Amino acid sequence: MKKVLMLHGINHNMFGKRDPKIYGTITLDDINQKLTLLGEALGIQVDTFQTNAEGEMVERIHQAYQDEVDAVIINAGAWTHYSYGIRDALDILEVPFIEVHMSNIHARDEFRHHSVFADIAQGQISGFGVDSYLLALRAAHTIIEQRG
Numbered sequence: 001m002k003k004v005l006m007l008h009g010i011n012h013n014m015f016g017k018r019d020p021k022i023y024g025t026i027t028l029d030d031i032n033q034k035l036t037l038l039g040e041a042l043g044i045q046v047d048t049f050q051t052n053a054e055g056e057m058v059e060r061i062h063q064a065y066q067d068e069v070d071a072v073i074i075n076a077g078a079w080t081h082y083s084y085g086i087r088d089a090l091d092i093l094e095v096p097f098i099e100v101h102m103s104n105i106h107a108r109d110e111f112r113h114h115s116v117f118a119d120i121a122q123g124q125i126s127g128f129g130v131d132s133y134l135l136a137l138r139a140a141h142t143i144i145e146q147r148g
Helices: 028-042 054-067 077-081 084-092 130-147
Strands: 002-008 044-050 071-075 097-101 123-126
Touching: 002 028, 002 054, 002 130, 028 044, 028 130, 044 130, 054 084, 071 130, 097 130, 123 130
Parallel strands: 002 044, 002 071, 071 097, 097 123
Antiparallel strands: none
């Protein structure tokens, strides 16, 4: 079975409580459940990880390299805009990764318009709420299948 790692970044444990006008009322557990169900339908094992500590995120990306996952999906939250440490860890991966955001980062604060990951990501999906995650998993499935 193919494996995809879903990485959730800083403050994502507060989904459902944090700014519902932007993020809605869906919780992180709800998102992970939807990803797991879609993964089962696609024949993909989805492993999820959330942290508010940047170093832990880097360590989990390193572990993904060791585990030889087939793809990574990441919503790094605010780290997207400035974490060169996470960027460097992602650049070590030999599998595709997809950057995801629930909100449209290009329609928000100016500092959110730039991603330090975008130029090394397979692609970026933003602005579709929880569907951003599901679209990313479908894209990862397609990429994995194309890679053989």
